[in-house]
Amino acid sequence: MTPTEKDSKSIYELEDVSKHMFGVISQKFEEGPATRGLRDAITRAKMSAPPPPEPKPEPKPEPAKPAAQPSASASAPAVQPASSPAPAQPSAAPAAAPAAEQKPDKPAFDPAALAATWIEPIPGGKPAGSDARYEPEHEAVRSEVGKLESVTGGDVDWLKVKRDSTKLLTQKSKDLLIAAYLARALHMLDGFSGLVTGFAMLSELCERFWADMEPPKKKERRRANALSWLFDQLDRELGEYKPTEKDRAGVVQLQLAAKHLFGVIGQQFESEAPPTRGLRDTLSRLEMSLPPEAKPEPPPPPKPEPKPEPPKPAAPPPQAAPPPAAASGPAIAAPQTQAAPANAEEVVQYLAKVGADFLTTANMLRRANQADPLPYRLTRTGLYLHIAKPPPAQPNGNLSVPPPPPDLLTRLGLMKANGKWAEIIEETEGSLARFRFSVDLHYYSALALGALNHGDARDAVIDGVHSLLGRMPTLMVLKFSNGSPLCGPDAKAWVDSEVFPDTGGGGGGGGLPEEVTSKIDKAKKAASGGAFGEAAEIMQAQIERSGSGRNQLMIRMALAEMAATPAPRVALGLYTGLARELESLTLDGWEPELTTRCLQGLIRAQADAAKAKPPLTTDPAFERLCRIDPVAASKLTS
Numbered sequence: 001m002t003p004t005e006k007d008s009k010s011i012y013e014l015e016d017v018s019k020h021m022f023g024v025i026s027q028k029f030e031e032g033p034a035t036r037g038l039r040d041a042i043t044r045a046k047m048s049a050p051p052p053p054e055p056k057p058e059p060k061p062e063p064a065k066p067a068a069q070p071s072a073s074a075s076a077p078a079v080q081p082a083s084s085p086a087p088a089q090p091s092a093a094p095a096a097a098p099a100a101e102q103k104p105d106k107p108a109f110d111p112a113a114l115a116a117t118w119i120e121p122i123p124g125g126k127p128a129g130s131d132a133r134y135e136p137e138h139e140a141v142r143s144e145v146g147k148l149e150s151v152t153g154g155d156v157d158w159l160k161v162k163r164d165s166t167k168l169l170t171q172k173s174k175d176l177l178i179a180a181y182l183a184r185a186l187h188m189l190d191g192f193s194g195l196v197t198g199f200a201m202l203s204e205l206c207e208r209f210w211a212d213m214e215p216p217k218k219k220e221r222r223r224a225n226a227l228s229w230l231f232d233q234l235d236r237e238l239g240e241y242k243p244t245e246k247d248r249a250g251v252v253q254l255q256l257a258a259k260h261l262f263g264v265i266g267q268q269f270e271s272e273a274p275p276t277r278g279l280r281d282t283l284s285r286l287e288m289s290l291p292p293e294a295k296p297e298p299p300p301p302p303k304p305e306p307k308p309e310p311p312k313p314a315a316p317p318p319q320a321a322p323p324p325a326a327a328s329g330p331a332i333a334a335p336q337t338q339a340a341p342a343n344a345e346e347v348v349q350y351l352a353k354v355g356a357d358f359l360t361t362a363n364m365l366r367r368a369n370q371a372d373p374l375p376y377r378l379t380r381t382g383l384y385l386h387i388a389k390p391p392p393a394q395p396n397g398n399l400s401v402p403p404p405p406p407d408l409l410t411r412l413g414l415m416k417a418n419g420k421w422a423e424i425i426e427e428t429e430g431s432l433a434r435f436r437f438s439v440d441l442h443y444y445s446a447l448a449l450g451a452l453n454h455g456d457a458r459d460a461v462i463d464g465v466h467s468l469l470g471r472m473p474t475l476m477v478l479k480f481s482n483g484s485p486l487c488g489p490d491a492k493a494w495v496d497s498e499v500f501p502d503t504g505g506g507g508g509g510g511g512l513p514e515e516v517t518s519k520i521d522k523a524k525k526a527a528s529g530g531a532f533g534e535a536a537e538i539m540q541a542q543i544e545r546s547g548s549g550r551n552q553l554m555i556r557m558a559l560a561e562m563a564a565t566p567a568p569r570v571a572l573g574l575y576t577g578l579a580r581e582l583e584s585l586t587l588d589g590w591e592p593e594l595t596t597r598c599l600q601g602l603i604r605a606q607a608d609a610a611k612a613k614p615p616l617t618t619d620p621a622f623e624r625l626c627r628i629d630p631v632a633a634s635k636l637t638s
Contacts, residue, residue: 079278111200128212129173192250199257351386358382373460381465403480417611443491450528532566573626575602
C-alpha cells in the first residue's frame, strides 16, 4: 500500500494515537504484547506519505456595515417629545471584536521545558555526539557514583556529578548512563522537583536521540541496565520515605513525570526494557501515604427565598455500594532476575546486583511483617554476598570506610532507653546498606527484635552475624576511618554472649557446670522473648542450688546481662551490688576478666539509666533486694 496525500492526515493522527496507546500498554502490562512490528509499520507509512496539507486559515469576519440612513421621503416615526426621550437600545456587539489575547493554560507537566538545558543537539555533524566513555568527565562521573557500591564507601559529590554530566550531555555525547546518573544527582540535590526534572530529561533524550545515543541501540541491555540502576536506587529510598503535606505538589508532579517516562520507555525498547513495576508500586504507595488534604470550609448557605408552597422533599438517593475492602498488606512485586555474568570478571558485579535485589525485597517484606525472619536473612545475605574479605586496613587498624553519623548512634541509644523498638528496627535495617560493616547496627536490630518478642527474626540476625564474623573475624577489632570501632562495647558484649556463646565470652557461664549453662541458655531465650520474670526465676533457682560463691557471682552476672534491656533498673541494681562485692573481695588481681566484665556492664547500665525518661535510680535497699530475690525486684519495676 502506497499512501496518498488524502491518507496523510489520517496517518499522522494514527501515529499520535498509537503512541498514547503503546504508553498505556507499557504501564499496565507486566509482560505486554509485542508492539514493535506495528510501530515500525506506522513509522514507515508516515515516512512514505506526503506531508498533510496545511489547514486553510479561517477567513477574517468582515466588519459590520453601518446602518443605511433613511431617505427624506421615507415616512419617519412620530417624533417623541424631548422631555421623554426613547430609551437607548443596546447596540449589537461588533462581530469578531478583537478580544484581549488569552495565554494558553500552562500544561501540568512540560518535559521539554524542564529538560531544555540538556536536549539541544551536540554541536557538529552528529546531533547525539559520539562515544565519550574515555573522556575524563565520563570516568570522573562513574568513579564518583561508584562510591555508592564500594566497600570503602565515601560520600558522593553530587554537585560534581551534575556538573560533569551536564558538560558531557551538552557538549560530547547523549549518553543514557550519564543521564541516569544526572537524574539521581538532581534528586539528591533538589528533592522531588529535581527528580521530576531528571525524569523529564530522560524522556526527552530517549524520544529525540534514541537511534544514535549511547550506549548503541544494538546494546539494548546496556541501556536497560542504566535505567534499572536508577530505578533500583529510587525504589529503595522512596520506599522508606514518609511524605508530609509539604511534599504533596512534588509527589503529584513526580507521578506525572514517571508515567510519561514509563510510556516513552515502553515505546522505545524492543525486547530488553528495564522493569518498572517495582518503582510504579512504590510511587503509588508514596502518593497514598500523603496525609489527607484539609477540606475547605463550606460557604455559608444562601438565604432561602420565600416560596408560596414548600417543595416536596426529594426522594433520598440510592445508597452507594460500600467500597471494596482494602488489601491486608501492600502488594509486593517480584524482583527482576539478573542476567548471568558473561565472564569471570563480571561475577563480583553480578553478585553485587543480586545482593541489591535481596535488599530491595527484604525491605518490602519487612514493611509488610516486621516479625518475619525472612527479610533479616535476605538482608544479611545480600549485604555481604559479593564481599570475600574486609576492606584493606592501615597499620593502625583504621579502614577507609566512613562510620555511621554520630547522631544516628545517639538516636538509637535514646530510642533504646525509651523502648521504641519498632522504630529502631526501621532505622538500623534501613542504614545497613550504607554502613554494612557496623556491627553495632546488627546489635540494635537483634536487641529490638528480642524486646518485641520476635524470637525467630532475632535468631535470623544472630545467624547472619555469626556467618559474617566467622568469615571475617577481624571486624571485631578493626576501626572506621575516624578511629571509632566497627564493634562498640555493647555490641561486643552481645557478640560474646549471644552470637558466639560457647567461646568463653561474657554471659555464657564460662567455668560453670554444664547443667547450669544449659539453664542459663534457657533463661536467655525466655528473657529475649519478653519473659524476663520467667528468666529471673530460672536464674534464682540456680543461684540457690549453687554451693560455690564464685558460681553464684557468675550466675548473678549473667542475670544482670539478661536484664539490660527488659529490666534496666534490675540490671543497674545487680551490677552495682556485684561491683561492691568484687571490690570488697579484692578480686581485681585474681579475677581481672570477671571484674572487667562487671565494671563494663555497670558503666553501660548507668548510661542507659541516665538516658531513660525519667532517669532510673537505685539505692542500697533495692540493690540488696536484687541480690537476695531478683524475681521480687523485677516485679517492683514492671
